[in-house]
Every structure is written in structure tokens, then in C-alpha cells.
Amino acid sequence: MMETIQEILNFSVGKLTVGNIISALVIFLVCHAVIKALMGPIERLLDKLNVDLTLRGFLRTVIRVVLNFVAVCIVAESIGIPIASLLAVLGMLGLAVSLSVQGALSNLSNGIMLLITKPFKAGDYIAAAGIEGTVKEISMLCTKIITVDNKDIFVPNSEIAGGKITNFSSEPVRRVDIVIRAGYNNDIATVKKALTEAVAATDNTLNDPAPFIRLSGYKEYAVEYTIRVWAQGSDYWNVYFDLLENISKAYAANGVKGAVPGMNIYMQEDK
16 A cells, blocks of 8 residues: 555656655645735734725735745745746746836836825825826826816826825815905005905904915006915815905995006197
8 A cells, every 4th residue: 555655656747756746735735824824914014004005905915926926936946946947037027027017117116105105195185297186096006086177087106206296185274365456546455454354254264374465566557465364175265266256345345446457648739
């Protein structure tokens, strides 16, 4: 019986014996069990570090691939395949793949950077890569942005990470800046009074910091006034448009005339 088993184990296919194949299979199953056991603590560690869900999925995949690669190397070594040769083949294969997908790898690396540095998150209103809108989703290759007119735009992460990013939602309050004009024939105090009334009539403006209303420039046909008020980020656009409407009403109530281009013509009668 033992001789029969020994003959079966020594039966070879090329340079591999049945014994080598069974041994490699056992080693692979043990490695698989070890990898499965390791993934639990790794998952808990990522949870403890509060890693972003998208990045967590990517890291989980990378770790699993690396561990499986180590397992393959161990199995290859057990059946007599030189690891150096295996690494050389995989290295050449990796180089060929990386050259063919350079753009994707650039987006991938920039996606990882965005998820680690977190210049914005889903739900933030941003301006980046010439696009302005609300971030819907950040994936490893691109970021999905919804514009104010409800268009879905998928921007490659390399374009976002390679340029300036403006996050309008990162701070709880925002300043609303409006530059308005009035004609030279208006009294400055009257104009400022009208603008003060307009600010007071606008809902959701903050008293701290206090509103700012000052004469800020002289133009060819008009005097410029700058109004700066603060509001919660979520109220920004409502405050902006309401304030514009209230300025128009306050101008009318106080008799303030807008800036209208004009020209004075003096005629001299010949004697």
C-alpha cells in the first residue's frame, strides 16, 4: 500500500511530481487561510484610522493582491520555480501594462492623494478644473460634480489635483460681496442709509462680523459703494439675491438715482 502511494507521489508531469503538486496545493490553502485571517485585523485598523470608504476599498484590494502575490511566490518556490525569474517576468509585464495605462495610473495616484489630503468631500461646493458645482462622488479615477443646472460632470482626478481647488463649503460662514453704483447727484449719506436699510431687510445675514458699507470708488458716471455681509454657507445665494432685490427697493424708497451715462453739452450762441 505504502509503495503504491509512494509511486503515485513520485509520478511526474514534466519536472513536477504529484507530491510537489499536492504540497503546493496544501501550502496555497494554508496561505489563503492566513490571508483571510489577516484581513479581519487590517479591516479593523482601517476602521480605527477612519480611512475614507473609497480609499479603504482600494487599500483592501492592494493589500489582498500583495498578500496573494507573496503566497504565489511561496508556492512557486515550493515546486522549484525560481522566484527571481518569476519577479523578472512580472516586472516586465508590469512595465508593459503601466506604459499602456499611464493616464489611468496618473488619475489613480491623484485620486489617492485627494482621498488622503481631503481638500473636499462629497456634498461640498467647489470650483476646480474650470468646473463649479457640488461634489457627488470621489472615486479612484475621477470625481463626479453636479453643476447648478443639474449636469453630471466626471472630471479626471489628475486635472483636479493638478490645479487650483476652491472649496466654498469648508468654512461654516461666507462673505457676500456686492458692488453697487449710484449717480453723482445723490447724497452719500442718503445712499449709505438706503444700503443699510437693504441689509437690515435681508434675512439670514449675520451681525457678527458686522455688515460693511462704504464708498469704494469714483467712476466716470457713478460712485461705487461696496457692501459686505456675512451669512451661513448654506444661505449664501439666498442672501445674495435677496440683498440685490432689497437694494433696488431701498433706492426707490429713499429717492436714490442709479448711474446713467450722460453728457453735458454747452451751446454758445454767436453774437
